[in-house]
Amino acid sequence: MRVLVTGGAGFIGSNFALRARERRPEWQLTVIDAMTYAANRASLEPVLTTGEVALVEGNIADAALVDGLVADHDVVVHFAAESHNDNSLDSPWPFVESNVVGTFTLLEAIRRHGKRLHHISTDEVYGDLELDDPARFTEQTPVNPSSPYSATKASADLLVRAWIRSFGIEATVSNCSNNYGPRQHVEKFIPRQITGILQGVRPKLYGSGLNVRDWIHVDDHNDAVIAILEQGRLGETYLIGADGERNNLEIVRMLLELMGKPADWFDHVDDRPGHDLRYAIDSTKLRRETDWQPRYGDLHAGLAQTIDWYRTNESWWREAKVAAERTYERLGR
Numbered sequence: 001m002r003v004l005v006t007g008g009a010g011f012i013g014s015n016f017a018l019r020a021r022e023r024r025p026e027w028q029l030t031v032i033d034a035m036t037y038a039a040n041r042a043s044l045e046p047v048l049t050t051g052e053v054a055l056v057e058g059n060i061a062d063a064a065l066v067d068g069l070v071a072d073h074d075v076v077v078h079f080a081a082e083s084h085n086d087n088s089l090d091s092p093w094p095f096v097e098s099n100v101v102g103t104f105t106l107l108e109a110i111r112r113h114g115k116r117l118h119h120i121s122t123d124e125v126y127g128d129l130e131l132d133d134p135a136r137f138t139e140q141t142p143v144n145p146s147s148p149y150s151a152t153k154a155s156a157d158l159l160v161r162a163w164i165r166s167f168g169i170e171a172t173v174s175n176c177s178n179n180y181g182p183r184q185h186v187e188k189f190i191p192r193q194i195t196g197i198l199q200g201v202r203p204k205l206y207g208s209g210l211n212v213r214d215w216i217h218v219d220d221h222n223d224a225v226i227a228i229l230e231q232g233r234l235g236e237t238y239l240i241g242a243d244g245e246r247n248n249l250e251i252v253r254m255l256l257e258l259m260g261k262p263a264d265w266f267d268h269v270d271d272r273p274g275h276d277l278r279y280a281i282d283s284t285k286l287r288r289e290t291d292w293q294p295r296y297g298d299l300h301a302g303l304a305q306t307i308d309w310y311r312t313n314e315s316w317w318r319e320a321k322v323a324a325e326r327t328y329e330r331l332g333r
């Protein structure tokens, strides 16, 4: 099977390429990535140097390029997106271009060539839940996005659903909760705090720190994607989550403990505008229809592995850290 991975030089996409090489060595993988600030060629180095994965540097909104690549592959796994909420509040256009126009461009190529698509999305399209609400998101929850990022992801999801219904394309969609693990850009919450602590900087909590995210290890997310590709029903949406609800303060306390710092060694900073309170995923459908199960049940163990990775891969993140912190300084966070 020839698999085209969009956004494969970013966090989840590069981990997907590495995991697919291990679990499905017979697949032929090509990555298309615009190599934005969020991409890192080094993430793919082990599979690029052996020739196991081909990297095409290009934009998914480039219709001619995408048409040729889709024609040459059997399946497209679509990770490419602008992915950071804080950036979307600062400058929304790249989010519309990559997430909406980019997805539209892919869909048209998929339709022309009759190929299979798996579209990767986020639980943020459903908006947020109250802190004291026992409810969790399901595939039936109506979309209700809060930020420019989540609005563009919801738009992309709706385009995919419309192309399934109106044009009969062979596609599946997954909406996953917050990922953590190796190779995540240092602008994101967990790697920002880990790399900060390694540099002697106290963690920074937005607002009260009581906002809840539902954490899943990136390998568990990617195993679910492989399960959906192989066992999912065409036309369906699957929610991916591993019952990892924690508030941000609890995460910071775990990191401080694992890294040998006092429990109160953090600061509160200004809150993110429109900051979603809580996300929570009910992944019953995925578990009922496929054999997927998360392997990282223990968040402590997953975070310890992630800390080790950042500790031993400083050259991977050093430059990006300077740029990310410069942006945060300008945003006052």
Ligand code: NAD
Binding pocket: 006, 007, 008, 009, 010, 011, 012, 013, 032, 033, 034, 035, 036, 037, 038, 039, 040, 058, 059, 060, 061, 078, 079, 080, 081, 082, 083, 084, 097, 098, 102, 120, 121, 122, 123, 153, 175, 176, 177, 178, 179, 180, 185
């Ligand atoms: P990321 O920012 O680390 O990586 C995104 C990659 O896409 C980058 O390599 C970037 O260069 C590339 N890209 C962006 N625009 C492009 C374009 N127009 N053409 C080609 N390549 C382009 O993001 P991530 O965290 O790996 O997220 C991957 C996907 O998973 C996204 O669709 C995101 O919405 C979704 N998702 C992420 C999370 C999470 O917690 N990180 C959770 C659920 C879903």
Ligand code: TDX
Binding pocket: 083, 084, 085, 086, 121, 122, 123, 124, 177, 178, 179, 187, 188, 189, 190, 192, 204, 205, 206, 207, 209, 211, 212, 213, 248, 272
């Ligand atoms: O320094 C920080 N301090 C802090 O308290 C940062 C960077 C974040 N936060 C908070 C904001 C959120 O409540 O931590 C939580 C997680 O923040 P992010 O890592 O920015 O993630 P989030 O906004 O929840 O979105 C993530 O999960 C869903 C990904 O970035 C998205 O791509 C994905 O769709």
